[in-house]
Amino acid sequence: MVDARYFATAPAGALELLRDELKSLGATSTRLHGGGVAFSGAxxxxxxxxxxxxTxxxxxxxxxxxxxxxxxxLYALARSxxxxxxxAPDTPFAVSFTGTSSTIRHTHFGALKIKDALVDCFRxxxxxxxxxxxxxxxxxxxxHLHRNQAVLYLDLVGFGMHQRGYRAGARIAAPLKENVAAAVLLRAGWPRVAEAxxxxxxxxxxxxxFLIEGAWLAAxxxxxxxxxxxxxxxxxxxxDKALWQRLVADARTRAEQGLAQLDLPIVGRDIDPRSLKAAKHCVAQAGLRDKVLLQxxxxxxxxxSARQGLVVCNPPYGERLAEKASVGELxxxxxxxxRQHFVRWQAAxxxxxxxxxxxxxxxxxxxxAFRNGALECQLYRYAIDPEHFRHPPLETxxxxxxxxxxxxxxxxxxxxAQAFANRVRKNLKRLRRWLKQEGVQAFRVYDADMPEYALAVDxxxxxxxxxxxxxxxxxPPRSVDERKVRQHRFEALAALPGVxxxxxxxxxxxVRQRQKGRQQYEKLAATRDFHQVLENGARLWVNFVDYLDTGLFLDHRWVRREVAKLSAGKRLLNLFCYTASASVEAAVAGARETLSVDMSRTYLEWARMNLDLNGLDADAHRLERADVLRWLQRPPRSEQGRFDxxxxxxxSFSTSKRMEGTLDIQRDHVRLIEQARALLKPSGTLIFSTNLRxxxxDETALVQHWQVQEITRETLPPDFERNARIHRVWRLQPE
Structure with missing residues (x-):
């Protein structure tokens, strides 16, 4: 009998593995070609x-x-x-087509020609x-068409061969394809490890x-x-039904014998209970309930779980900016x-x-190099041995x-480190009485007091x-020697836990850099690990990891206190409210109503958490998501002239896809203040603050309609006295 010719495709990176598999099955004339392996056989x-x-x-x-x-x-080839x-005439079929030429430029056209030839054959x-x-x-x-050479195929399987069946019914977002996982295990040497x-x-x-594919491979x-x-x-x-039944029966016998003899520790762990639930479902579907341990x-x-073995995993990629820091930690x-517990093992x-x-x-x-779907990936193989240890960089x-x-x-x-610790200790001593008297729980203890240690410590x-x-x-400026910066950074960080x-x-x-545009909203991580602090009588949520800022600007502590004092028994409008800490403190101090406006959904959710933490009425203390620039241009009629x-x-500067234009506070502050006047009662007070150095x-433009008084000194608490330019604050009242 003349051997038939076949072509098998595989993910990029797995072609040589596929060729080896085919040879082990008796394939001859194997040849890597394009994205697959051409071969011959019975x-x-x-x-x-x-x-x-x-694979x-x-x-x-x-x-x-x-x-x-x-x-x-093409039609003639298909008609042959x-x-x-x-x-059979009653068998539904489909035609797929890949490749193009100078005359056949569309795959749909190619598939249509073949379909027409098939239909005409039956007719x-x-x-x-x-x-x-x-x-x-x-x-x-x-x-498939390549360089004017076309080949027509029958797909023996009819579906992607990564679809083994054990994921059916599992609610999972599984980015790792099953055949890619098998290829990774083969490349990582799992068969040799299992045999040993x-x-x-x-x-x-x-x-x-990985666990299922590894168990099946070993069994x-x-x-x-x-x-x-x-x-x-x-x-x-x-x-050939008889041949197929014989091959399937032989495969079942081998599987039964292999699973009965499988006695290797195969262990999976995950911190996410939802992932483990999906894993248990898939393991059971794969017939491995008693062979795979999940923790x-x-x-x-x-x-x-043994003296030697293989650690294999597909950690999160951290493609989004919000995930990158936490992924690095993982x-x-x-x-x-x-390095500590798996010496003499291998890892992939x-x-x-x-x-x-x-x-x-x-x-x-x-x-x-591998391709997993559309993703370009790498498999890194390790021998876990001290001679291969290296310290990861400690730069960031x-x-x-x-x-x-x-x-x-x-x-x-x-x-x-001792010199830095002494300065921090001195600052703590200076602040201690004030901190105790006012019950301050969040404060700055160091702010670049020593120029070579250019840090702020909160x-x-x-x-x-x-x-x-x-x-x-x-x-630091680029002109500064990075080695010295690194040394001082490490000394300070080494000293802080003790002092x-x-x-x-x-x-x-x-690292705090000059913020541009939307960078103020970028996330560093995605832990949602919030903690509570007490300020001016209000409980507030802070987050130390996910964002550059924590949700509470400490230099504005006394600004918020002033706003709360002015708002007692009155109505407060908080524009560009951030996490609405000023509104919360005002509400706790007795404000009758507050309205907090910001464009960020994230910060308004945070603001809602702050309000809820203090048991404040959502009807009296409202949050509104809006572009403040646009909102001030056309404020709701019901809000005009009602705020005290x-x-x-x-x-200082902001832009986003949802904003109408950009905000430059030096350029735009007069317009913003004038627009806010329409929302203020004639007897009301506007507190304007900025951190722009x-x-x-522009008092000349404002004095026509306002009494203007700068109150910056009164709003600088002792922990920010060294940095008198950190913010500027004015109290304005309509003339």
Whole structure:
């Protein structure tokens, strides 16, 4: 019998693995070509590839091939096939087409030509016309055109071969395709590890794809065994039913024997209970309920279940800016766990995030490029051995203080760190009586007092989780020696836990640069880890990690107190309200009504949390999401002239997709103040504040309608006395 010709496709990065698989199944004349492997073999080889290939996307049987210069040539090639020998008239079919030429420029046109030829074949034989079903064809045909050479294929499987069946019914967003997971395991050497009795661990297992594919591979279970009855080849008119039944029966026997003998530790962990629920479902569907152990837990708590094994995982990629900082911490935690507890094991990390991989602290033995769907990924392979350890860089990161404490435990005793600690200690002593008298729980203890330590250090004594410290580094000029900056940064971070009596893992480090446009709204992480502080009698939520700012501008503490004092028993309008802390403090102090306006959904949700935390009535203390510039131009008629106090604290500069134009406070402040006058009672007060350095109030333009009084000095609390230019504040009353 003449061997048939086949073509199997696979994800980028898995073609050599696919070729090896096909050879092991008896394929001959294997050749890598395009996105797949061309091969020859008896029907048992083609059927075997459909049933046993772990890495393939599709397996095609070649029906015809020839030179094609235009649509007519393509039609003629398709007409050369007696389609009635391949499908029955009542078999719904579909045609897919890839490739183009100078005359066949559209794949839809190519597919249409083949469909027409097939239909005409049945018509000429007096047979009913088969129906086309693009959604659920019983038989799938495929054609590929390259350099005027066209090939027509029958898709033996009819669906993507990554669809093993065990994910059916699971509510999961699983970015890792099953055949890609199998390819990763093969490339990582799992068959050798399993043969030696080693364990398999996925510490971030998600829906357990690696675990299932690894168990099936070790148990010699065919990956498409559960889908054998669903394949297109069973409806092919030349289908060898006896051969297929024999191959499937043999695969079932091998699977039963392999699973009975499978006695390897195969363990999956995940911190997310929803992921574990999906993993349990998939593991049960795969027939591995008693073979795979699933545990809920943090990656830091993972421990080896055997003397040797393979750690494999597909950590989060962190593609969004909001995720990048937390993802870096996750990779660092994974690396710490591997180096401390998994020596002599092997590891394989599959990821798109090349930067985060540097945080693992291991030198990869090799890396392999893969494609997972539309994502370009890399597989990094490691031998977990001290000779391959390397320290991840400590240049940045929210938890840099913790990393410095772990890496350089003696640095806190260095002369530089001690000098910095002495200055912080001196400031604490100066502020201590005032802090106690006023009950201040969030304050600045250091603000670039020593020029070489260009940091601001804020202390938060939270109601729910004790003391936290937030460190802002002012980005240095490019002319400054980065090595010295780094040294001073590390010395300060090493000193702070001791002098402020706070654990290093509660010291958060950030870099404050000049903000432009929407950068003020960018997230650093996505923990939603909020804590409570008490200020001016109000409880307020703060977040130390997710944003550059914490939700509470400490320099405005006395500004908020002044606004609250003015608003007692009255109505307050808070424009550019941020997290509405001024409104909350005013409401707690007795304001009858408040209206807080901001464009950010995130900050208004935060504001609602602040109001709810203090048990304030949502009808009396309203929040409105709006572009303040547009809102001031056309304020609701019902709001005009009804407020006793207006608090106007705009950003120095802002722009966004939802804003009408841009805001430049130096240019626009007179217009904003004048527009706000329409909302103020004749006897009311407007408090205007800005943090723009070098700002100049245009009093000449304002004195025609306002009494203007600068109250900046009265609003600077003792912890900000060193930085008298941090904000400017005016009290304005209509003439």
């Amino acid at each position: 029907p048992a080889v083609g059927y075997g590839a459909a049933l046993w290939s772990r 393939a996307n599709r397996v095609y049987l070649q029906l015809a091939a020839g030179e094609v210069h235009d649509g007519e040539d 096939v007696d389609w009635s020998e391949h499908l 000429d034989r007096g047979l009913p016309r088969p129906s086309v079903s693009t959604d659920s064809p019983h038989l799938a045909l495929h054609a 009795g080693g364990a398999l661990l996925d510490p971030m297992c998600g829906s357990a794809t 010699d279970r065919a990956p498409l065994l559960d889908r054998a009855a669903d394949m297109s080849l069973t409806l092919w008119r030349q289908h 809920q837990g943090d990656v830091r708590d993972a421990r080896p 990779y660092r935690a994974l690396g710490d766990t591997l 990390l599959f990821t798109c995030n090349a930067d985060a991989v540097k945080q693992v602290g291991l030198r990869p033995l090799r890396s392999h 990161g929210l938890w840099l203080a913790r990393a410095v404490a772990e890496r350089y435990p003696q640095l806190a005793h260095s002369p530089g 202390v938060y004594d939270t109601l729910d989780d004790g003391r936290w410290v937030v460190v802002y580094e002012y980005a 402020l009596d706070v654990p290093a893992d509660k010291v958060v480090y950030k 106090v207006v608090f106007l604290d705009p950003p 070098g700002f100049k109030l």
